[in-house]
Amino acid sequence: MSRMAFVLKRSLEIIIISLIVMLILSALIIQVSKQNVMNSISREYYSVFYQSPWMQEEAKRLNMTPREYLEYYYLKKAGLDKPTYVLAPQYLKQAFRIIVKYRADLSPYVMRTLSLLVLSWILILLLGVPLGLFSGLKRDSPIDHILTFMAPFSEGIPAWWLAGILILVLGFKIDILPVSGWESLPPRAGVWRYLDILTHLIIPVLSVTLVYVWGYAFRIRNLAIEEFDKEYVAVARAKGLTEWWIIRKHILRNVFPPFLTFTTYTLLDLITGTFIIDIIFGLKGLGTLLYYSFSRHVALNRGVIMSIHPMLFLIVSSLIVVIYVVAAVLLETLYAYLDPRVGVRG
Amino acid sequence: MKIRLGAVMILFFILFSLIVPVIVPESELSTWDDITHWHYNPKFAPPEWYNYLTLHDRAVSEVLTPETHVVRYSGVTIYNNTYMYEYSYDVPPQDVVILFGSNLSDNYVVDVSLRRPDGYSIHLYSNPINYPELFLGIDSFVREQISGMASSYLNITMDYFTNPVSLLFMGKDRKPLHGKYIFNIVIYSLNNSTPPKPEIRVIGSCFGLMGTDSKGRDLWIGFTWSMRNTLLITFLSAGLLFIFVMFFGIMSGYYRNPAGKAVDFMNKILLSIPLLPASLALIFLFSKQASGLGMRISTLTLAIILASLFWGRDARSLKMIILQELSQEYIEAAKSLGAGDAHIIRRHILPRAVVVATSYISLAIPRLIVFITFIGFFGMIPGINWGSYMADAYIQGGFISGAWWWILPPGVAIALLALAFVLISRGVEERFVLRQKP
Numbered sequence: 001m002s003r004m005a006f007v008l009k010r011s012l013e014i015i016i017i018s019l020i021v022m023l024i025l026s027a028l029i030i031q032v033s034k035q036n037v038m039n040s041i042s043r044e045y046y047s048v049f050y051q052s053p054w055m056q057e058e059a060k061r062l063n064m065t066p067r068e069y070l071e072y073y074y075l076k077k078a079g080l081d082k083p084t085y086v087l088a089p090q091y092l093k094q095a096f097r098i099i100v101k102y103r104a105d106l107s108p109y110v111m112r113t114l115s116l117l118v119l120s121w122i123l124i125l126l127l128g129v130p131l132g133l134f135s136g137l138k139r140d141s142p143i144d145h146i147l148t149f150m151a152p153f154s155e156g157i158p159a160w161w162l163a164g165i166l167i168l169v170l171g172f173k174i175d176i177l178p179v180s181g182w183e184s185l186p187p188r189a190g191v192w193r194y195l196d197i198l199t200h201l202i203i204p205v206l207s208v209t210l211v212y213v214w215g216y217a218f219r220i221r222n223l224a225i226e227e228f229d230k231e232y233v234a235v236a237r238a239k240g241l242t243e244w245w246i247i248r249k250h251i252l253r254n255v256f257p258p259f260l261t262f263t264t265y266t267l268l269d270l271i272t273g274t275f276i277i278d279i280i281f282g283l284k285g286l287g288t289l290l291y292y293s294f295s296r297h298v299a300l301n302r303g304v305i306m307s308i309h310p311m312l313f314l315i316v317s318s319l320i321v322v323i324y325v326v327a328a329v330l331l332e333t334l335y336a337y338l339d340p341r342v343g344v345r346g
Numbered sequence: 347m348k349i350r351l352g353a354v355m356i357l358f359f360i361l362f363s364l365i366v367p368v369i370v371p372e373s374e375l376s377t378w379d380d381i382t383h384w385h386y387n388p389k390f391a392p393p394e395w396y397n398y399l400t401l402h403d404r405a406v407s408e409v410l411t412p413e414t415h416v417v418r419y420s421g422v423t424i425y426n427n428t429y430m431y432e433y434s435y436d437v438p439p440q441d442v443v444i445l446f447g448s449n450l451s452d453n454y455v456v457d458v459s460l461r462r463p464d465g466y467s468i469h470l471y472s473n474p475i476n477y478p479e480l481f482l483g484i485d486s487f488v489r490e491q492i493s494g495m496a497s498s499y500l501n502i503t504m505d506y507f508t509n510p511v512s513l514l515f516m517g518k519d520r521k522p523l524h525g526k527y528i529f530n531i532v533i534y535s536l537n538n539s540t541p542p543k544p545e546i547r548v549i550g551s552c553f554g555l556m557g558t559d560s561k562g563r564d565l566w567i568g569f570t571w572s573m574r575n576t577l578l579i580t581f582l583s584a585g586l587l588f589i590f591v592m593f594f595g596i597m598s599g600y601y602r603n604p605a606g607k608a609v610d611f612m613n614k615i616l617l618s619i620p621l622l623p624a625s626l627a628l629i630f631l632f633s634k635q636a637s638g639l640g641m642r643i644s645t646l647t648l649a650i651i652l653a654s655l656f657w658g659r660d661a662r663s664l665k666m667i668i669l670q671e672l673s674q675e676y677i678e679a680a681k682s683l684g685a686g687d688a689h690i691i692r693r694h695i696l697p698r699a700v701v702v703a704t705s706y707i708s709l710a711i712p713r714l715i716v717f718i719t720f721i722g723f724f725g726m727i728p729g730i731n732w733g734s735y736m737a738d739a740y741i742q743g744g745f746i747s748g749a750w751w752w753i754l755p756p757g758v759a760i761a762l763l764a765l766a767f768v769l770i771s772r773g774v775e776e777r778f779v780l781r782q783k784p
Binding site: 029156 | 618619622628630633713716723736748761767768
């Protein structure tokens with residue numbers, strides 16, 4: 001199997017699974033919308049029913065109770081009278097149509113999320129790879145102990161909390177960095193604008209990185225230990241090659257492909273983490289959009305009501321899946337070109 | 347050792363959440379969303395013990411009771427109430443409230459004045475009593491009076507953003523003026539009825555064990571009840587998660603038939619579902635809009651939703667372990683002796699799977715807690731929990747104004763819990779998993 005075929009096969013698998021995922025999300029959202037319609041049928045709707053003879057006639061013709069007829073009528077009015085499995089692909093198609101139509105409005109949100117994601121990912125790699133390799137090389141050193149402890153521990157630390165601490169320390173005690181927003185208002189001109197955005201991103205990126213870097217470094221460490229224990233490393237050492245040379249020529253090449261697979265699996269966790277950070281810092285990315293697709297409002301006589309904007313919700317979750325698919329396909333391609341075994345076998 | 351330490355920590359958390367209803371009665375929580383209930387608390391105030399850590403002492407909340415003298419004078423009865431307030435702090439109180447009580451009528455005329463330690467007397471208020479309470483920091487009449495004192499005596503022009511009460515406690519040198527403050531409330535009763543006995547509440551600038559939020563709510567109540575609710579959801583879903591992981595892990599690891607393949611496929615989908623939107627939609631779907639309380643969903647349903655979304659990663663790891671185990675020689679031996687599937691699973695797979703799953707679940711619990719706070723952030727978990735607690739901090743500006751007493755405690759508690767479960771997981775691994783390796 002050639003590299004190309006491998007990449008195509010894996011990409012196809014990812015795309016099919018993601019399509020199923022999007023259909024599931026779409027079905028969920030349709031179910032939610034249907035429930036919203038059903039819940040909204042209140043006493044006033046019954047009075048509408050009893051005041052309009054044509055409604056009663058039609059109910060009699062269809063052999064339905066008033067409740068059944070009202071549900072049928074309002075579901076039909078909302079375009080939800082078909083079964084969910086028929087509606088799910090339609091909804092999804094409509095969501096993508098809206099994405100394409102309003103791409104100019106949506107792309108800034110996607111770009112902001114992507115820049116937060118990519119910058120954090122780069123920082124995670126820059127810190128995590130050396131950390132993992134070092135603690136793999138110097139097993140049982142203090143740094144190794146810290147890493148093996150922090151890897152599971154960091155999963156229990158919420159990113160928002162770390163963000164809060166960083167805001168307190170860097171934003172208030174030292175007061176050197178901006179703590180909210182995507183850029184200063186009004187926006188700066190020219191190159192200064194990008195610098196301004198970068199300074200606004202420092203604390204968000206740091207808080208994502210400090211939570212997720214340990215898991216990645218730990219993975220690198222375990223993979224590296226596996227490689228360091230192999231015989232060819234001992235041979236290379238016996239030949240008098242330097243550790244640096246061994247790491248560069250052997251370890252990194254063998255560690256990176258499985259590490260990429262690990263990255264693909266944890267990508268969604270990372271995206272979830274960036275969403276909360278996005279909301280806390282008011283970066284106006286996809287997380288903020290998701291946050292706004294739920295609203296709490298106070299209704300007279302009913303108290304606080306949660307409501308959901310189905311289409312916005314579906315659009316945001318589809319965009320997450322699309323980002324995931326693109327990233328996963330890129331990572332798989334990289335994997336195919338980094339792992340020498342892919343092109344050779346069968 | 348590690349297991350014991352972790353277990354003690356977790357036990358402490360569980361016991362604490364069990365006795366929460368005893369130390370903080372549920373009736374206090376029922377007023378959590380009622381803003382008017384928290385009127386007499388300072389807003390945005392750090393906890394009281396913070397005074398011991400800093401050089402700037404913050405004023406503590408106090409209730410002052412009067413000494414009353416009654417004088418009758420040609421048909422008018424004069425009630426002269428004197429209040430003594432000892433002020434020795436650096437940060438003045440946020441406000442001073444005079445509570446006149448409830449049985450008011452137009453027959454009472456009130457006259458409020460304050461004598462400061464430096465001898466200056468300021469007349470604060472004189473009117474018929476129309477309202478049951480008088481906030482010195484908010485009332486416009488009082489504000490005018492204090493503004494006059496500021497410009498004539500303190501030589502400060504009071505702008506719109508100055509808290510007038512802070513000027514009451516400021517000396518001519520613009521430093522806090524320590525000493526005895528005497529509030530004087532004179533009530534003239536025009537008929538012969540007895541007027542209510544006013545009470546003065548000094549609203550300090552620090553409060554309780556954990557401070558207050560921007561609505562003046564006692565965060566200690568919110569924190570303890572959030573902990574109780576969050577832990578309840580977490581442990582319930584962790585129990586379900588254990589069952590799911592065991593069941594699906596053994597299904598997909600042991601059985602190589604269509605059922606096992608189906609579990610494999612479900613797992614693959616689960617691992618590429620974005621958990622946050624999926625769980626939000628599911629919770630919305632299974633909740634009811636209840637009047638007055640917002641959403642309502644039973645804790646069990648919530649736990650089932652969380653557990654059914656979370657089993658993917660751990661079941662996959664368990665499957666790998668089981669596959670490893672199946673390739674061992676003694677399984678072959680058992681098979682050749684005619685042992686059935688049920689026997690092999692019960693005698694050989696299950697003991698190891700239980701240990702491995704325990705280790706996984708104890709690591710999954712911190713992740714679950716973090717995830718619950720994520721969902722709570724979107725306001726999708728009914729009732730109060732660490733997520734909604736933090737969402738409040740976010741919405742009310744606790745993050746961007748650096749209210750450490752608001753942000754730090756839940757995170758510290760979550761981190762301690764995570765630490766306990768990591769200790770347990772590593773202890774279990776060291777004791778059972780690693781020892782079995784050749």
